[in-house]
Amino acid sequence: MTFxxxxxxxxxxxxxxxxxxxxxEPFAFTPENRQRLEAIASHYPPEHRRSAxxxxxxxxxxxxxxxTASAIRHVASVIGCTEAEVDDVVTYYAMFFRKPVxxxxxxxxxxxxxxxxGAERVAAELKRALGVEVGxxxxxxxxxxxxxxxxxxxxxxxVVMVNNELWHECQSPDQVGAMLDGLRExxxxxxxxxxxxxxxxxGPAGP
Amino acid sequence: xxxxxxxxxxxxxxxxxxxxLRRGGYSGLRKALSLPPGEVIEMVKASGLRGRGGAGFPxxxxxxxxxxxxxxxxxxxxxxxxxxxxxxKDHVLMERNPHLLLEGCAIGCHAIGAKVAYIxxxxxxxxxxxxLEAAIEEARAAGFLGRDILGSGFDCEIYVHRxxxxxxxxxxxxxxxxxxxxxxxxRIRPPFPAVVGLYGCPTAINNVETLCxxxxxxxxxxxxxxxxxxxxxxxxxxxxxxxxxxxxxxYEASMHVTLRELIYGYAGGIRGGRALKAVxxxxxxxxxxxxxxxxxxxxxxxxxxxxxxxxxxxxxxxxDTTCMVWLAENLLHFYRHESCGKCTPCREGxxxxxxxxxxxxxxxxxxxxxxxxLSVSRNIGGKTLCPFGDAAIAPVVSTIQHFRHEYxxxxxxxRCTCPAEWREMGNRGPGARx
Numbered sequence: 036m037t038f039x040x041x042x043x044x045x046x047x048x049x050x051x052x053x054x055x056x057x058x059x060e061p062f063a064f065t066p067e068n069r070q071r072l073e074a075i076a077s078h079y080p081p082e083h084r085r086s087a088x089x090x091x092x093x094x095x096x097x098x099x100x101x102x103t104a105s106a107i108r109h110v111a112s113v114i115g116c117t118e119a120e121v122d123d124v125v126t127y128y129a130m131f132f133r134k135p136v137x138x139x140x141x142x143x144x145x146x147x148x149x150x151x152x153g154a155e156r157v158a159a160e161l162k163r164a165l166g167v168e169v170g171x172x173x174x175x176x177x178x179x180x181x182x183x184x185x186x187x188x189x190x191x192x193x194v195v196m197v198n199n200e201l202w203h204e205c206q207s208p209d210q211v212g213a214m215l216d217g218l219r220e221x222x223x224x225x226x227x228x229x230x231x232x233x234x235x236x237x238g239p240a241g242p
Numbered sequence: 243x244x245x246x247x248x249x250x251x252x253x254x255x256x257x258x259x260x261x262x263l264r265r266g267g268y269s270g271l272r273k274a275l276s277l278p279p280g281e282v283i284e285m286v287k288a289s290g291l292r293g294r295g296g297a298g299f300p301x302x303x304x305x306x307x308x309x310x311x312x313x314x315x316x317x318x319x320x321x322x323x324x325x326x327x328x329x330x331k332d333h334v335l336m337e338r339n340p341h342l343l344l345e346g347c348a349i350g351c352h353a354i355g356a357k358v359a360y361i362x363x364x365x366x367x368x369x370x371x372x373x374l375e376a377a378i379e380e381a382r383a384a385g386f387l388g389r390d391i392l393g394s395g396f397d398c399e400i401y402v403h404r405x406x407x408x409x410x411x412x413x414x415x416x417x418x419x420x421x422x423x424x425x426x427x428x429r430i431r432p433p434f435p436a437v438v439g440l441y442g443c444p445t446a447i448n449n450v451e452t453l454c455x456x457x458x459x460x461x462x463x464x465x466x467x468x469x470x471x472x473x474x475x476x477x478x479x480x481x482x483x484x485x486x487x488x489x490x491x492x493y494e495a496s497m498h499v500t501l502r503e504l505i506y507g508y509a510g511g512i513r514g515g516r517a518l519k520a521v522x523x524x525x526x527x528x529x530x531x532x533x534x535x536x537x538x539x540x541x542x543x544x545x546x547x548x549x550x551x552x553x554x555x556x557x558x559x560x561x562d563t564t565c566m567v568w569l570a571e572n573l574l575h576f577y578r579h580e581s582c583g584k585c586t587p588c589r590e591g592x593x594x595x596x597x598x599x600x601x602x603x604x605x606x607x608x609x610x611x612x613x614x615x616l617s618v619s620r621n622i623g624g625k626t627l628c629p630f631g632d633a634a635i636a637p638v639v640s641t642i643q644h645f646r647h648e649y650x651x652x653x654x655x656x657r658c659t660c661p662a663e664w665r666e667m668g669n670r671g672p673g674a675r676x
Contacts, residue, residue: 078360078401078403080315080441083422083423083441085422085423085424086403086421086422086423087423088423089403089404089405089406089420089423090403090404092406093404093406114423116423120423120424123424123425124406124423124424124425127408127425127426127582128365128405128406128407128408128426129406129407129408130365130366130406130407131406145572145575146327146526146572146573146576147327147328147485147522147526147558147569147572147573147576148327148328148484148485148490148558150572151484151485151486151558151560151564152485183407184325184327184409184576184579184580185325185326185327185328185329185409185576186366187324187325187329187330187333187364187366187367188330188333189327189328189329189330189482189484189485189490189556189558190330190482190483190484190490190491190492191490192484192490196366199365199366199368200368200369202369228369229337229369229370230333230334230337232369
């Protein structure tokens with residue numbers, strides 16, 4: 036049965052586009068992470084513990100790399116809110132990963148100031164060097180490539196962020212290979228860091 | 243004007259409490275605590291300090307709207323979700339001068355009668371969060387935060403709350419939602435946050451740079467502050483200059499300064515001596531203006547007269563190699579990604595704008611598409627709960643207004659009209675210092 040000759044039921048209309056969430060291993064915070072969470076939750080009035088949902092999800096990612104359905108259930112029970120409320124947050128914010136990611140998640144800023152200084156080429160070089168598309172992890176499981184919107188370091192464009200925390204500034208397209216090799220060999224120490232760390236290493240170089 | 247906010251940012255270890263006290267730090271807080279809260283607000287009002295986050299609303303007035311007699315607790319929120327494309331001033335202030343912000347927060351709390359301040363920092367600023375938290379520990383140990391500050395009986399705690407990557411969290415009511423552990427989506431106003439804000443309590447929300455100016459007003463007096471700039475645009479201002487300039491960076495100036503001085507003086511001119519094509523004056527949400535208008539004063543009122551806005555003072559400079567359709571497409575990619583999805587015109591409209599821009603840039607557009615862009619824009623502008631909708635259409639409407647011929651050339655020639663060798667370089671221009 037169909038109401039419109041060109042729009043059949045089975046082709047999309049009644050198919051949920053919602054991603055099925057990865058159930059993952061059974062999750063519980065380690066005692067240290069649980070303690071860290073309680074320390075953060077004490078910043079908010081006790082009746083508004085829900086404010087600690089975002090910090091709790093960061094701790095989940097610290098512990099197992101990405102957010103699974105069982106982690107969402109655990110966070111909901113620890114915070115004292117519903118799973119849907121936690122799910123709402125996970126699906127909204129760009130910095131929570133809902134799929135397994137590589138050891139280093141490389142995010143290239145693609146917004147105007149970085150794009151004016153060659154961010155498109157940086158992303159293209161990374162795709163070529165890793166043999167992946169944006170959003171994919173390389174076969175060795177070391178690098179996941181992503182694009183992100185304005186990181187707020189436009190004077191040091193193009194900028195790259197690794198693992199949601201570490202910055203790498205003034206990434207020229209022809210130095211992409213060097214950055215990847217550095218990460219493989221020396222780990223995060225190979226990155227330039229933020230403005231202040233850069234200046235500590237190199238001396239003041241412009242505001 | 244000699245820098246006031248950024249005068250010490252080059253000093254090694256200038257971010258420590260010891261260095262801050264050597265520069266006379268926390269004398270503003272001492273002064274504020276010796277005055278009744280009402281008088282502190284009067285001083286800020288008299289200084290004419292306007293919000294540095296984008297809207298330019300008078301800070302003293304914002305504080306005055308917080309009801310004095312409410313039985314509920316009151317909160318101060320510092321908006322450190324610096325996400326407007328092209329903006330990086332708060333980052334520098336928090337990283338290099340964290341105690342200035344803490345002092346401003348404490349004075350703000352005293353003025354509105356709050357005991358707790360939250361600094362909502364964007365998720366990407368993890369290293370800045372660590373700097374701030376170390377500074378909070380230092381200040382608490384020295385008695386500038388915590389219980390009974392400086393023997394005045396005033397209690398104040400400051401906490402840093404890290405967001406998780408949402409541009410919309412920079413909008414004040416969405417910031418409060420995010421702080422409450424929900425999606426960062428704007429609230430319907432009224433009631434305004436000053437009356438019903440965080441956890442339903444009266445709340446003042448101020449930008450980092452705004453709060454950093456407050457200790458200066460207390461220390462040097464409102465008259466000094468007002469005299470630093472033109473009428474109604476007093477105080478020091480940080481400008482973030484990025485894009486095709488020789489020396490991108492954060493520069494401090496009085497608001498007497500013109501765009502020309504900022505681009506050709508402070509930032510060293512256009513890279514490689516090329517010609518200027520267009521300037522974005524206050525972050526990507528403000529309209530593009532032409533080289534003919536760069537003698538405008540870079541103040542709240544001066545740029546309004548020039549047909550743009552000071553916004554967050556993020557000046558993005560484009561030289562003559564920049565394709566304006568590409569620029570609009572790039573920014574609409576941003577807005578489509580960051581639209582919070584609450585209001586239909588913005589959620590659906592930004593998606594359509596990006597699709598149409600993409601097909602024009604790829605050479606598959608038609609002449610009708612140009613008017614379609616304007617029509618979709620008209621259906622977004624002014625039809626959303628927060629200013630995001632108006633911001634999203636600014637790059638489209640202003641580039642069509644000034645560069646309609648480029649859009650038409652894309653359609654006529656069926657390709658991007660930027661020379662192929664610039665496109666191949668990926669950055670649409672030779673000589674990028676990438």
